[in-house]
Amino acid sequence: MTRLIEETPPFWAIMDALPTALLCKDIAKASIYANSAALELLDLPMDQAVLSLSDVRQISLADPDSKEPLGLVHNPLLLALSGSALQQCVTLPTGLTVELKAQLIRFHFTSSSTVLIVLCPCQPQTTLPVSKWTADDDSELTEALAFDKLMSLISTELINVRPEQLDTHIQSALAALGEFCHADRSYVFLMNHDKATMSNTHEWVRAGISSHIERLQDLPQAAQPFIWQTLAADAIFAVQDVGQLPAEAALEKREFQREDIQSILCSAMLSHGQLLGFVGCDMVARKRAWTASDIRRLKLVGHMIGNTIQNVRDRVSLQQVQQQLMQANKELQLLASRDGLTGIANRRQFDTVLQQELHRCARNKQPLGLILIDIDHFKAYNDNYGHQAGDDALKRVASLLRDHIQRQGELVARYGGEEFAIILPSIQIAQLKTTAENLLHAVQQLAIPHQHSVSDCLTISIGCSLMKPDKNSSPEFFIHQTDTALYRAKAQGRNQVCYATVTA
């Protein structure tokens, strides 16, 4: 089976073709590669060759002897992915038992270390000589090592986490924290935008323990003043026995007892010296004398989550600022290309577009039409009806021209005081003439009174030309020829169209 795999390791084509189920992970990267045989064995979709840590966490594994599901602490697949060399039998969700062998290896053609996990189905009658990895509760060192490895795995994923993936990763970190601190509940509280209230945003609970996240929203500082003050002052709030809380913590005590909390441990999450929120663990089933390791773990998870949330927020607000800048830039560009009075393109935009269209039409061997329009006796109009009326007349003529010139690529611009210009790419001579004549009549039909002109209403004179440009064609020459035609229209009595034929 051929599948498209993004950024797969160089040796992956060979691995993917092997009949043995393999998982592979560069120790410094987040992606986990599963070959076809592994996807089949793990009952995962065949097009999901690149797995995330969350995908792997969701594969529920059981102890082949006791048939008990393996929790996060004892999940050999996660430990293997974090770099532990191990060999262990596990039962897959399909009921099949496999031998899981993991090794940290360095391929000669890659610079970093790679974890390679081999999954071999076991024959039912086979007794495998496997040394089982266990997280020995007595061995703090083993557990600390396992926790650190798991955290480094999660933090690698968090480095470039996308905003929409953030919640899943925070959940993973909370689950790890809860399991390793032997807690019943672990959670994150974040300060709301108002900076005066906090909400419980993420929560992990052990099976059988009640959840409170829905109720713990928008809590004001006044509802839990003691915990706010302690976290702000010491960054840690550690209570072995909630029943022993001092009188000033009466509000907290009532809330903790309502949630059946016996012991509680919270660590502040700070960002730029400000309280971002806190991460915490509760004991419900029994009390716990929090150890130095518990506090270290909680602080680590708090730093990791706090930094990630701040990073994501910074990235999101940077994107928003970038978008606002782009929008402001667009608006500025538009402003710079528009005529203030009429709202149509200005001379600057006309010059740019004419140059572009000359090149484009030369490349595509297409003709290019140009129309120059001048309002007749406009000085007299101004003198007679006033400058304001002159402005209004200019606006009406501009909007009429814009309404008539609608084809893709065409441009209507204010060329000068009472002069307009129209660029008409890929137009034939007959069409150009019809367009010019139509404009002449349409302006007359506006019936703007003008007693001192050629007729008793406002009229225009038009010069137009058609060019078949080549790579040497200049806009100046094109404009000059069209202007000459306009001059002729004026000289011959105004209110008419004259043509110039320009070949190149």
Ligand SMILES: Nc1nc2c(ncn2[C@@H]2O[C@H](COP(=O)(O)OP(=O)(O)OP(=O)(O)O)[C@@H](O)[C@H]2O)c(=O)[nH]1
């Ligand atoms: N109201 C108003 N008038 C303007 C504007 N820009 C230019 N004009 C006027 O347009 C008039 C142009 O006058 P001339 O160049 O002498 O041309 P004309 O009177 O139209 O004569 P012909 O073009 O020969 O028919 C001047 O009086 C300018 O003041 C503007 O933005 N608003």
